Amino acid sequence: MIPTYNEKPNLRELISRINSACSAKGMEVEIVVVDDNSPDGTGALAEELRNEFNVKVLHRAGKLGLSTAVIEGFEAATGDLLVVMDADLSHPPEKIPEMVEKIRSGDAQVVVGSRYVKGGCVENWPIHRRLVSKGATLIARGLTKVKDPMSGFFALERAVISGVELNPIGYKIGLEIMVKGRYERVEEIPITFADRKAGKSKLGASVYLKYIDHCIRLYEHHRPWLARYMKFALIGGIGAVINLAVLWISVEIFFAHYLWAAVLAFVVADTNNFIWNRWWTFRSKGKVHVQYPQFLLVSIDGLMLNLIILKTIVEDLMPTLGINEDRASMFLVIAQVIAIFLVSIFNFVANSFWTFSDDIKQNTANK
Numbered sequence: 001m002i003p004t005y006n007e008k009p010n011l012r013e014l015i016s017r018i019n020s021a022c023s024a025k026g027m028e029v030e031i032v033v034v035d036d037n038s039p040d041g042t043g044a045l046a047e048e049l050r051n052e053f054n055v056k057v058l059h060r061a062g063k064l065g066l067s068t069a070v071i072e073g074f075e076a077a078t079g080d081l082l083v084v085m086d087a088d089l090s091h092p093p094e095k096i097p098e099m100v101e102k103i104r105s106g107d108a109q110v111v112v113g114s115r116y117v118k119g120g121c122v123e124n125w126p127i128h129r130r131l132v133s134k135g136a137t138l139i140a141r142g143l144t145k146v147k148d149p150m151s152g153f154f155a156l157e158r159a160v161i162s163g164v165e166l167n168p169i170g171y172k173i174g175l176e177i178m179v180k181g182r183y184e185r186v187e188e189i190p191i192t193f194a195d196r197k198a199g200k201s202k203l204g205a206s207v208y209l210k211y212i213d214h215c216i217r218l219y220e221h222h223r224p225w226l227a228r229y230m231k232f233a234l235i236g237g238i239g240a241v242i243n244l245a246v247l248w249i250s251v252e253i254f255f256a257h258y259l260w261a262a263v264l265a266f267v268v269a270d271t272n273n274f275i276w277n278r279w280w281t282f283r284s285k286g287k288v289h290v291q292y293p294q295f296l297l298v299s300i301d302g303l304m305l306n307l308i309i310l311k312t313i314v315e316d317l318m319p320t321l322g323i324n325e326d327r328a329s330m331f332l333v334i335a336q337v338i339a340i341f342l343v344s345i346f347n348f349v350a351n352s353f354w355t356f357s358d359d360i361k362q363n364t365a366n367k
C-alpha cells in the first residue's frame with residue numbers, strides 16, 4: 001500500500017525496488033498505489049507502471065488524507081498480508097521480505113519497520129526534528145509497547161483489522177492499528193529511515209494538533225477511565241487558576257468582601273469546569289439544565305469533603321505521626337495536596353456515575 005501525493009520523482013524507483021526485493025525471495029507482490037489526484041501527475045505515472053509491474057491504482061478526487069488512503073488501499077488489495085509504506089523512499093523496500101517472513105512464520109501478526117530499536121536509525125535529521133519525533137513517540141508510549149509507534153512502515157495480517165472500526169482522523173494509521181487491531185504479537189525490525197529523496201513534505205503544523213487529538217482518542221479507547229480522569233484533572237487544574245484570578249480581581253479591583261469574592265470565584269471556575277468536562281471529558285449530549293446543577297452540587301460536596309479530609313490529616317493524623325509543630329505550614333500544603341487529589345477522585349466518580357452517567361453508558365455500549 002503506497003499512499004501518494006506528489007511523489008512522481010520517487011515512484012518508479014520505489015516500485016522497481018519493491019519488485020526486485022520481493023522477486024529475489026520468490027515472493028509475489030501486488031502494489032496498490034492510492035493517489036489523491038496529485039497535481040504533479042503521480043497518478044498517470046502509476047498507470048504507466050502497470051505495464052511493467054503488478055500495480056493497481058486507486059485515483060481519488062483530491063487530497064483526502066493519508067489514513068483514509070491507506071484504508072481504501074486495504075479494501076482494494078487482494079492479499080491477506082498487507083504492507084504499508086511511504087512513497088518518498090524513506091522506507092527501505094529491501095526490508096519487506098523480512099517483515100513478511102516474520103508474519104508467515106507465525107512470529108507476529110503485526111511487524112513494524114522501526115527507527116528506534118537496536119540497529120535502526122534516522123539519516124540526516126536535524127536536532128529539532130529528532131526532538132519532535134521523540135516527543136511525539138513519548139506521548140504514544142502508554143498506548144503500545146512498540147518503540148516506534150509513529151512508523152509509517154508496517155506489515156500486518158488482514159485478520160488484524162477485519163471487523164475493527166478504524167478512525168482515520170489521524171495521520172498515524174499504523175498507531176491506530178497497533179492500538180485497536182486484534183493481534184497477539186507485534187515485532188519490530190530495525191530500519192534506516194532515509195530523508196525523503198525528492199519532493200516536499202505534506203506535513204503542516206495542524207498535523208501536530210491532530211496527532212495529539214488522535215492520541216487522546218486512542219487513550220480513551222485503550223484506558224477509558226484513566227483518560228477521562230486525566231482530562232478531568234487537567235480541567236480542574238485550570239479551574240483552580242481561574243478561581244484564584246477571579247478572587248484576586250474581585251478583591252483588588254472591585255473591592256468585594258473576600259468571602260463573596262470566594263463564592264464568585266467558585267461559581268465562575270466551576271462553571272468553566274462544567275462546560276469543558278461536559279464537552280471534552282464526557283463528550284455529553286445530555287440536558288444542560290439538569291447536568292449543571294448536579295455538577296455544582298457535586299463540587300460543593302467536594303469542597304466540604306476537602307475541609308473534612310484536611311482537618312483530619314492536620315488535627316488527627318499529623319499529631320499521631322508526631323509531626324513537628326514548627327514545620328506545620330509545609331505539612332499543611334502536603335495535606336492539602338492529598339486532600340485535593342482525593343476530592344478530585346470523589347468529584348470524578350460522582351460526576352461519572354451521576355451527572356454524566358448516561359454518556360458513560362453510551363460510550364461503553366459503542367465500543
Ligand SMILES: Nc1nc2c(ncn2[C@@H]2O[C@H](COP(=O)(O)OP(=O)(O)OP(=O)(O)O)[C@@H](O)[C@H]2O)c(=O)[nH]1
Pocket residue numbers: 002003004005006007034035036063064065066069085086087088090152195196200201202203
Ligand atoms: N494519497 C495520499 N497520500 C498522502 C497524503 N498525504 C501524504 N501522503 C503520502 O504519505 C506518505 C507520507 O507523507 P510524507 O509527506 O512523506 O510525510 P513524512 O514522511 O512524515 O514527512 P517527510 O518525509 O519529511 O516529507 C507519502 O508517500 C505521501 O505522498 C494524502 O493526503 N493522500
Ligand SMILES: [Mg+2]
Pocket residue numbers: 086088090196
Ligand atoms: Mg516521508
